[in-house]
Amino acid sequence: MFRRAHASACLIIPITYCRQMVVRAAPFLLAILLSAMQTTGQDVHIVPRTNTFPAGIRASEDSPPRSNTLQVKVDLVLVPVAVTDSSGRLVTGLDKENFEIFEGKERQAIKTFSSEDSPVSVGIIFDTSGSMTDKIERARQVVTQLFETANPQDEFFLITFADFPELVTGFTDSSEDVQNRLLFATPRGSTALLDAIYLGITQMRQAKYARKALLIISDGGDNHSRYHEREIKSAVREGDTLLYAIGIYDRYFSTIEEQMGPALLSEISEETGGRMFTVDNFKDLVDAATRIGVELRNQYVIGYRPVSATSDGKWHKIKVKLSLPKGLPRCAIHAKQGYYAPSR
Numbered sequence: 001m002f003r004r005a006h007a008s009a010c011l012i013i014p015i016t017y018c019r020q021m022v023v024r025a026a027p028f029l030l031a032i033l034l035s036a037m038q039t040t041g042q043d044v045h046i047v048p049r050t051n052t053f054p055a056g057i058r059a060s061e062d063s064p065p066r067s068n069t070l071q072v073k074v075d076l077v078l079v080p081v082a083v084t085d086s087s088g089r090l091v092t093g094l095d096k097e098n099f100e101i102f103e104g105k106e107r108q109a110i111k112t113f114s115s116e117d118s119p120v121s122v123g124i125i126f127d128t129s130g131s132m133t134d135k136i137e138r139a140r141q142v143v144t145q146l147f148e149t150a151n152p153q154d155e156f157f158l159i160t161f162a163d164f165p166e167l168v169t170g171f172t173d174s175s176e177d178v179q180n181r182l183l184f185a186t187p188r189g190s191t192a193l194l195d196a197i198y199l200g201i202t203q204m205r206q207a208k209y210a211r212k213a214l215l216i217i218s219d220g221g222d223n224h225s226r227y228h229e230r231e232i233k234s235a236v237r238e239g240d241t242l243l244y245a246i247g248i249y250d251r252y253f254s255t256i257e258e259q260m261g262p263a264l265l266s267e268i269s270e271e272t273g274g275r276m277f278t279v280d281n282f283k284d285l286v287d288a289a290t291r292i293g294v295e296l297r298n299q300y301v302i303g304y305r306p307v308s309a310t311s312d313g314k315w316h317k318i319k320v321k322l323s324l325p326k327g328l329p330r331c332a333i334h335a336k337q338g339y340y341a342p343s344r
Helices: 136-148 175-182 193-206 229-239 256-272 282-297
Strands: 017-023 031-033 069-084 099-103 106-108 110-114 121-127 155-161 165-172 212-218 242-248 276-279 300-304 315-322 332-335 338-340
Touching: 069 099, 069 110, 069 315, 099 110, 099 300, 121 136, 121 193, 136 175, 136 212, 136 242, 136 282, 155 175, 155 193, 165 175, 165 193, 193 212, 193 229, 212 256, 229 256, 229 338, 242 256, 242 282, 256 276, 276 282, 315 332
Parallel strands: 121 155, 121 212, 212 242, 242 276
Antiparallel strands: 017 031, 017 069, 069 300, 069 332, 099 106, 099 315, 110 300, 155 165, 315 338
């Protein structure tokens, strides 16, 4: 009925709510460019892959922002879904009939279903605080391994953070450029993790593709941000972006912020449909990166039009369920938990 991916391959990326890009031209709105997206009603089976920042947040001079855009929500809600077995191995080969999706208590009719390896816009948020001094070489290996599983059409940006986050390079399809920039990253200072996540969500507004994901690589909790946890959770909900995290943690935490770090990243990641990997053994770092990369390549994307569509600007809860024949092993679903409806 279905098959499992290799044991070393699993993880997340949500892009559930379809957004459109609108080009603004003063003094009036001149044109609307709809982002390309196929929405067929047929099942698509997995196919092989062919080879204005806030104060204190800076962008490097050689990484100018793309043209200003607005995102416009439409009535098709897209929900990226990853399925794993009890051992955390990715489950592939499922069909549209194996899924049910609910908005609130109302079951929704699945209008589109895909499991293709489509391009992804990926933001890498890399910790360069002083505590990373002995870990930064291994952390760079995580990024290298992620690129090993990438689609040739994927695009990336890089943000490093210590006392403040910095956009080192804007969106590029050159993984070599990102890796070269990381060679010059020098650990120092405190950890402005929440500010870095906010900058990542902001930068993702310039993404080319509908599928979007942030990968956070850090070894500690926040101790230097201007933004608060509540503000970041709200930004992540509105960002329509999967969030994955690899936490490189010591066995003992010296501060309360460090103690709260893993729980915070895990909570935020799971709400978007992503996941967090906690690593206290450097040997597991590369494996975690591989699992995330493979999961991004093998997600199911479910599309539906809400039965009771409203433009109330409120949070609408989503629940995805599996419908599998009896006798098959129990599986876990990783999907975003909701979306904000457009406002009138």
